[in-house]
Amino acid sequence: MSLDGAVDRRDGPLAGNGSGNGLAKGKAAPAKPTYADRRLRLNPNTEHKPERYDDVQSDFDPAIFSSLERHLPPSMLEVPRDVKVQFMKEILSRYLPEGERIRVQRHKEYRYKLMSAYQPLHKELYNLHPSAFFMPSFVKAINDNTDESFRNILSEPSPGIYTFSMLQPSFCEMLLDEVDNFEKWVNTIKFKIMRPNTMNKYGAVLDDFGLEAMLNKLMEEYISPMARVFFPEIGGSTLDSHHGFVVEYGKDKDVELGFHVDDSEVTLNVCLGKDFSGGQLFFRGVRCDKHVNTETQTEEIFDYSHVPGQAVLHLGRHRHGALPTTSGHRINMLLWCRSLQRDEEIPKGFLQLVWRVPAREERKAASVGGHHQTDISQGFRRSQHVKVP
Numbered sequence: 578m579s580l581d582g583a584v585d586r587r588d589g590p591l592a593g594n595g596s597g598n599g600l601a602k603g604k605a606a607p608a609k610p611t612y613a614d615r616r617l618r619l620n621p622n623t624e625h626k627p628e629r630y631d632d633v634q635s636d637f638d639p640a641i642f643s644s645l646e647r648h649l650p651p652s653m654l655e656v657p658r659d660v661k662v663q664f665m666k667e668i669l670s671r672y673l674p675e676g677e678r679i680r681v682q683r684h685k686e687y688r689y690k691l692m693s694a695y696q697p698l699h700k701e702l703y704n705l706h707p708s709a710f711f712m713p714s715f716v717k718a719i720n721d722n723t724d725e726s727f728r729n730i731l732s733e734p735s736p737g738i739y740t741f742s743m744l745q746p747s748f749c750e751m752l753l754d755e756v757d758n759f760e761k762w763v764n765t766i767k768f769k770i771m772r773p774n775t776m777n778k779y780g781a782v783l784d785d786f787g788l789e790a791m792l793n794k795l796m797e798e799y800i801s802p803m804a805r806v807f808f809p810e811i812g813g814s815t816l817d818s819h820h821g822f823v824v825e826y827g828k829d830k831d832v833e834l835g836f837h838v839d840d841s842e843v844t845l846n847v848c849l850g851k852d853f854s855g856g857q858l859f860f861r862g863v864r865c866d867k868h869v870n871t872e873t874q875t876e877e878i879f880d881y882s883h884v885p886g887q888a889v890l891h892l893g894r895h896r897h898g899a900l901p902t903t904s905g906h907r908i909n910m911l912l913w914c915r916s917l918q919r920d921e922e923i924p925k926g927f928l929q930l931v932w933r934v935p936a937r938e939e940r941k942a943a944s945v946g947g948h949h950q951t952d953i954s955q956g957f958r959r960s961q962h963v964k965v966p
Contacts, residue, residue, distance in 0.1 A: 857882050
């Protein structure tokens with residue numbers, strides 16, 4: 578989750594001790610704008626379309642640069658991209674401690690080792706093929722891209738929880754085979770893999786062994802259009818980063834999952850299979866950080882039974898958990914979708930912007946802390962059928 582610490586508002590320039598334009602009399606202007614003589618926008622320029630920075634070599638996630646660009650002063654928006662990159666790097670380096678950068682770098686090195694050595698079983702999985710991956714009804718709804726087309730394919734069994742048929746059985750089978758192949762490979766070479774988050778002890782981060790680009794396209798072109806319609810209040814139209822992984826439940830795996838909220842704006846959860854009993858998702862209402870442990874209202878109680886290929890879309894702040902998988906083996910694919918552009922203020926919003934992606938990147942690694950889910954099960958009275966009152 579993002580940092581909660583309060584940060585004082587900085588009303589003056591972000592740095593520097595000069596005045597005016599910072600130029601000494603009689604000297605030529607510097608070739609590049611510097612950190613000292615520019616001031617970031619307090620609120621993001623929502624009308625500005627930022628550039629892509631996927632090819633930039635940096636300790637920072639490319640999404641940070643795209644999001645931060647919306648806060649640049651007007652004079653910086655027209656300069657060459659390399660000038661903007663240098664300017665933003667100088668800003669970011671002042672806010673991200675060295676220890677955090679080291680942890681991010683460790684995760685990059687870990688991912689590089691995996692991707693340079695692992696041989697995919699199904700190479701076709703690593704590029705998005707809509708007609709082969711998705712159900713025809715889902716593809717048609719996305720292509721039509723209207724509120725009505727989305728509502729025609731889904732149901733809302735409880736407020737804010739949307740279910741729809743999404744994945745082809747052949748895709749589910751291929752992804753299950755790929756994950757199994759990956760896990761056998763790491764076990765053979767005795768390589769310790771990083772688990773998806775702090776609560777799941779079994780599963781794998783799909784982004785770490787090559788599926789990041791495919792999942793990012795899934796988020797941008799298929800989940801974002803739906804989130805824009807159903808979750809506009811939390812940045813549904815500005816999803817710009819993700820964490821993709823699978824979790825495993827059953828004998829000798831995780832059995833259940835405690836009551837928690839996700840480190841996401843929007844969560845996509847799709848059952849891949851296999852044969853299993855139990856394992857229902859239980860939902861208990863949306864809460865902000867301040868009220869995350871408040872009592873559940875009767876109308877907020879909803880239990881969902883997984884169906885292979887069927888997706889559940891909900892807010893990350895929608896409190897939920899998983900009941901015990903009583904038999905068989907269940908594997909689900911999850912995509913935690915985030916919006917860095919939600920933060921509207923500086924410095925508080927800016928600090929969250931700077932910390933959020935690097936912090937998530939390092940939390941993916943078991944060696945430096947797993948990707949975070951907030952466990953809120955302690956203190957709740959449990960019964961045979963539900964986790965919370």
